[in-house]
Amino acid sequence: MAEKAGQSFVQPTPSGKEELGKIEVAAEVLEIVAGIAATEVEGIAETRGNFASGVVERFGKKVHNKGIKSGVADNGDVIIDVFCSIKYGFSIPKVAKDMQAQIRQSIQTMTAIETAEVNVHITDIHFD
Numbered sequence: 001m002a003e004k005a006g007q008s009f010v011q012p013t014p015s016g017k018e019e020l021g022k023i024e025v026a027a028e029v030l031e032i033v034a035g036i037a038a039t040e041v042e043g044i045a046e047t048r049g050n051f052a053s054g055v056v057e058r059f060g061k062k063v064h065n066k067g068i069k070s071g072v073a074d075n076g077d078v079i080i081d082v083f084c085s086i087k088y089g090f091s092i093p094k095v096a097k098d099m100q101a102q103i104r105q106s107i108q109t110m111t112a113i114e115t116a117e118v119n120v121h122i123t124d125i126h127f128d
Contacts, residue, residue, distance in 0.1 A: 028065060030080065032068075
């Protein structure tokens with residue numbers, strides 16, 4: 001995946017609309033959309049963040065893009081990686097497929113950007 005600094009994605013012009021200029025969507029926006037979509041999937045306990053996002057959440061700020069990484073393949077396709085924990089008792093393949101569909105649909109609806117891949121990495125299982 002490409003370097004993240006200054007990364008943005010060009011949003012296509014909707015069909016039947018006049019093109020008035022270029023629209024760029026920052027990588028962080030895609031990550032936030034994917035993060036919110038991921039937390040709406042039943043069976044997901046949480047997405048996995050890093051130390052910095054954990055500290056920020058301790059101070060009361062919600063980090064929507066924690067555990068989400070976006071990038072661009074060599075051919076220009078958008079790739080989303082999600083690192084998350086699943087609740088005990090849920091089917092891992094079903095939850096992962098549901099998450100892929102939810103993220104892909106949310107990004108398409110909000111930005112009109114197609115994702116080539118949504119990779120789900122299950123890092124932990126949460127018990128009640």
